[in-house]
Amino acid sequence: xxxxxxxxxxxxxxxxxxxxxxxxxxxxxxxxxxxxxxxxxxxxxxxxxxxxxxxxxxxxxxxxxxxxxxxxxxxxxxxxxxxxxxxxxxxxxxxxxxxxxxxxxxxxxxxxxxxxxxxxxxxxxxxxxxxxxxxxxxxxxxxxxxxxxxxxxxxxxxxxxxxxxxxxxxxxxxxxxxxxxxxxxxxx
Numbered sequence: 001x002x003x004x005x006x007x008x009x010x011x012x013x014x015x016x017x018x019x020x021x022x023x024x025x026x027x028x029x030x031x032x033x034x035x036x037x038x039x040x041x042x043x044x045x046x047x048x049x050x051x052x053x054x055x056x057x058x059x060x061x062x063x064x065x066x067x068x069x070x071x072x073x074x075x076x077x078x079x080x081x082x083x084x085x086x087x088x089x090x091x092x093x094x095x096x097x098x099x100x101x102x103x104x105x106x107x108x109x110x111x112x113x114x115x116x117x118x119x120x121x122x123x124x125x126x127x128x129x130x131x132x133x134x135x136x137x138x139x140x141x142x143x144x145x146x147x148x149x150x151x152x153x154x155x156x157x158x159x160x161x162x163x164x165x166x167x168x169x170x171x172x173x174x175x176x177x178x179x180x181x182x183x184x185x186x187x188x
Contacts, residue, residue, distance in 0.1 A: 057123075058120070059125075060094070061095065061097060062094065064091040064092070064094075065091060065094060065105070066088035066089065066126050067092060067105065067118065069086060069087070090126065098117055102120070103120065145170050145172070146170070146171040147168055147169075147186070148170060148171050149168075149169045150167065150186075151168070152166070153165070153183070163182060164182070165183060166181055166182075166183050167179070167180055168180075168186070
């Protein structure tokens with residue numbers, strides 16, 4: 001029996017097979033490149049959407065923050081378990097910034113078993129609560145706000161009329177809680 005693969009008559013067939021393999025490798029490489037490009041485009045699209053929702057969080061030494069506690073299954077960590085468990089505990093003071101995203105907190109002695117360095121996503125800015133002695137509550141459960149200063153004025157154009165607005169700084173609120181109010185309402 002003669003081996004036909006080694007005869008000069010079948011060399012062209014061997015060359016066609018080799019060319020077919022080269023084309024298959026090239027086509028596979030092109031498909032892999034298309035897949036990588038598609039994955040990168042999807043990743044970039046998701047990242048751009050996430051970056052719109054994400055905000056830069058930074059705290060300074062001395063700021064008061066609340067610490068987020070995540071409930072563990074079947075473990076009683078901070079008071080109640082289940083539906084009535086706390087989401088945040090505190091407030092605690094930041095004693096040191098480790099990096100731009102890590103902070104050391106001054107924890108009380110009963111929380112010595114917790115490591116005192118936390119990522120900024122585990123912290124929330126503590127808002128000081130107004131005491132009831134400072135606020136006079138009416139019978140209909142409302143209270144009056146006192147205007148401290150008008151910071152800015154602008155004219156808002158609607159479809160068929162113009163509305164004058166003023167930016168108001170209120171008595172018991174910080175500068176981040178200023179509101180835009182109609183100018184006519186402020187005169188009353």
